[in-house]
Amino acid sequence: MDKTIYRDMWQENQEVQPDEELVEQAKSGDREAFGELVRRHRAKMYGYARSYTQESFLAEDIVQDALIRAFLHLGTLTDSRRFLPWLHRIVRNQAYTRLSKGPQKREQVFSGLQHQATEMDETDWGDLDSILRRLARNEPRGSDADSNPEEVLMRRELLQMIVGLLGCLSPRERRIVESHFFDHLSPQEIAGLFQMSQANVYQILSRSRKKLIQEKTRIVVDQYVNSRKEAGTMKKVMLEKPKATQLHTWITCAMALSGVIENTGKKMSFPMVMGLSGHAFRLTIVPGDIHIAGPTMFDFTEVLQRGLRNMGYASNAINERKRSEYPSPNANLVDPGLVTLDARKKRELAQTLPEALELIHRSIDRGHPVLAWDLFIPEFGLIYGYDDEQKTLYAADNCGHDATVSYEDLGRGIVEELFVLSVGEASHIEQRAMLTQALESVLNHYRVQEHSHGNAVNGLAAYAAWQEAYQQGGIEPNGNAYTTAIARDARKNAALFWTELADTWTDQAFDAIRPAMREASELYAKIAEQFAELCRLFPFPAGGEPNNPENSKQAIAILQTIEQKEQEAVVLLEQMRNALSE
Numbered sequence: 136m137d138k139t140i141y142r143d144m145w146q147e148n149q150e151v152q153p154d155e156e157l158v159e160q161a162k163s164g165d166r167e168a169f170g171e172l173v174r175r176h177r178a179k180m181y182g183y184a185r186s187y188t189q190e191s192f193l194a195e196d197i198v199q200d201a202l203i204r205a206f207l208h209l210g211t212l213t214d215s216r217r218f219l220p221w222l223h224r225i226v227r228n229q230a231y232t233r234l235s236k237g238p239q240k241r242e243q244v245f246s247g248l249q250h251q252a253t254e255m256d257e258t259d260w261g262d263l264d265s266i267l268r269r270l271a272r273n274e275p276r277g278s279d280a281d282s283n284p285e286e287v288l289m290r291r292e293l294l295q296m297i298v299g300l301l302g303c304l305s306p307r308e309r310r311i312v313e314s315h316f317f318d319h320l321s322p323q324e325i326a327g328l329f330q331m332s333q334a335n336v337y338q339i340l341s342r343s344r345k346k347l348i349q350e351k352t353r354i355v356v357d358q359y360v361n362s363r364k365e366a367g368t369m370k371k372v373m374l375e376k377p378k379a380t381q382l383h384t385w386i387t388c389a390m391a392l393s394g395v396i397e398n399t400g401k402k403m404s405f406p407m408v409m410g411l412s413g414h415a416f417r418l419t420i421v422p423g424d425i426h427i428a429g430p431t432m433f434d435f436t437e438v439l440q441r442g443l444r445n446m447g448y449a450s451n452a453i454n455e456r457k458r459s460e461y462p463s464p465n466a467n468l469v470d471p472g473l474v475t476l477d478a479r480k481k482r483e484l485a486q487t488l489p490e491a492l493e494l495i496h497r498s499i500d501r502g503h504p505v506l507a508w509d510l511f512i513p514e515f516g517l518i519y520g521y522d523d524e525q526k527t528l529y530a531a532d533n534c535g536h537d538a539t540v541s542y543e544d545l546g547r548g549i550v551e552e553l554f555v556l557s558v559g560e561a562s563h564i565e566q567r568a569m570l571t572q573a574l575e576s577v578l579n580h581y582r583v584q585e586h587s588h589g590n591a592v593n594g595l596a597a598y599a600a601w602q603e604a605y606q607q608g609g610i611e612p613n614g615n616a617y618t619t620a621i622a623r624d625a626r627k628n629a630a631l632f633w634t635e636l637a638d639t640w641t642d643q644a645f646d647a648i649r650p651a652m653r654e655a656s657e658l659y660a661k662i663a664e665q666f667a668e669l670c671r672l673f674p675f676p677a678g679g680e681p682n683n684p685e686n687s688k689q690a691i692a693i694l695q696t697i698e699q700k701e702q703e704a705v706v707l708l709e710q711m712r713n714a715l716s717e
Contacts, residue, residue: 155215162209169209173202176219180226187230197233201225207301208313228319303350308343315340345483352484356542359489360523363496373520373529374398377504379405380517380531385617385624385675387515388431389414390533391506392442394517398502401561403446410632411569412442413576415625415659419591420618421462422600423607425681427614428462428513430621432591435508435554445573447564451494452556455487455546461589463550466513467613467676474512474549485546485553492542495521495528498557506556509548511536518555567644567715570636574712581705595705598698605687605694612678620675623666630660648711655707658700665697 154175160168180201184194204225212221301309311329314320320328322336329336363369379394382405393408409415421429436452443450466474485491495518498505504519510530518540520529528545531537546553579585581594592600604610633656637649645652672686673679680686 154218158215158218183226197229200229303346311339312343355489369523371522377517380533385620391515395506395558399561406628406631409628411445411573415629416577418597419593420597424611425615426462427465427617429618432588449559453487453491454554455485456552458551479544479547482547491555508554509550513550571715602691605691608682610681615681616673616675616678619669626659626663630656648714651711658704662700
């Protein structure tokens with residue numbers, strides 16, 4: 136039988152059915168029955184909404200919002216005979232909600248990652264109210280939906296997304312969430328309805344919010360991968376593993392910077408990357424215990440992108456940190472079970488994961504690996520390939536790791552921070568401008584004019600805090616040894632950087648400062664030797680005995696010598712900066 140004739144016969148049969156029978160059928164999943172209820176009462180609901188708003192388009196939006204909520208919430212209607220007043224109440228509540236918020240702007244349909252910046256500003260994806268308002272607003276208006284097949288498809292996908300989101304909740308959680316967000320019941324009313332305490336209601340709503348956010352991320356990631364499949368771009372790409380992963384350095388952020396620029400056509404030695412990016416001159420410590428996180432307690436986006444600009448590169452970065460406390464746990468000292476793959480999978484998904492995956496795909500498709508944080512341990516590494524079918528990334532670092540990381544595990548390490556950075560093509564920048572910018576960055580760090588996380592201390596001020604930590608005797612050996620090794624590595628490369636500049640940057644513009652370059656190289660080489668003495672006292676990872684009074688006394692004396700030489704180095708850097716600026 137022709138489907139159209141069958142549908143018409145069905146509709147004729149429904150004319151004699153009372154609403155309560157259709158409601159019961161719709162509760163059991165009969166979409167045609169719910170469609171008939173909508174057909175019967177849509178005009179009446181529009182009249183209700185129009186009487187509240189006095190504005191036709193807004194009334195239509197309100198009705199469509201209400202119908203979405205009715206569709207989702209139908210199972211909670213205990214008395215099917217009360218369908219019409221129940222639906223009227225939803226329309227009324229939606230009208231009050233809209234009117235209380237003032238004029239509403241029409242938004243484009245949400246589709247995976249392809250959103251406008253203004254939409255992201257208006258929608259708080261960490262807040263369930265905002266998510267539901269966003270999803271509901273994307274329902275097309277009546278005539279548009281009938282005439283535009285794309286709108287019909289998008290509406291269907293929207294409903295599937297809503298149902299998928301709420302499907303991650305337990306039946307009890309879903310009933311409470313729907314009562315709060317769709318029926319607009321207060322926690323006090325919900326507590327009375329479900330015979331529980333208000334505290335329990337708040338707890339369930341909070342837990343449900345987190346579940347919904349996680350499910351939303353999973354859905355968007357799946358949509359993103361499916362969109363690549365439909366566009367014919369779903370594939371497996373593996374670049375050659377970056378040579379930077381073979382570098383012997385403790386400073387993994389500079390290693391990763393070196394890796395992302397390998398294939399850009401601009402050749403730079405590792406000391407040159409260290410110097411121009413500023414990492415050869417950095418010192419950041421955590422006062423008191425000299426925690427292992429100290430050297431990486433800086434704003435990744437600000438510092439790494441500024442370093443790339445100094446070298447003539449634009450870049451894109453995505454950063455999301457779920458932990459608010461600093462410093463993060465020392466991965467070397469926590470329960471080993473916390474750094475396993477199973478532990479990663481139990482942590483929350485990063486909400487920016489879809490955007491991060493898109494950035495990774497774009498960069499690798501252009502032939503450039505991506506810098507990433509905490510792929511295996513809380514250090515920087517490189518992503519150099521992907522497999523859409525398996526949803527895995529190919530990644531490596533210079534700490535001995537070379538393995539795959541699943542899409543969903545990105546940003547779920549012990550630090551719970553997602554950070555990825557891709558580099559653009561090299562742009563022309565004169566050597567004089569490169570060095571001037573680098574010196575400005577370095578001097579800002581030395582003079583503590585750079586933002587630090589938590590209670591970390593930067594630059595020259597770090598030496599006094601480090602000496603005080605030795606005096607107090609509360610140093611954590613592993614973290615102290617790591618911080619010392621980082622500092623020695625940095626200053627060794629600072630010496631090499633100034634030597635390379637003096638020898639290879641032959642432009643006459645540098646003749647006036649070439650003697651200062653060589654003097655700076657000698658000074659940083661001596662600083663590196665002093666740090667090497669500290670490394671022998673406190674080897675990483677064992678750490679030695681930094682709280683032993685005799686060792687502390689010796690360490691303080693060495694740090695005082697280093698601090699004096701660093702102050703001399705800063706004077707030289709300022710002289711060079713001033714000469715270049717003239």
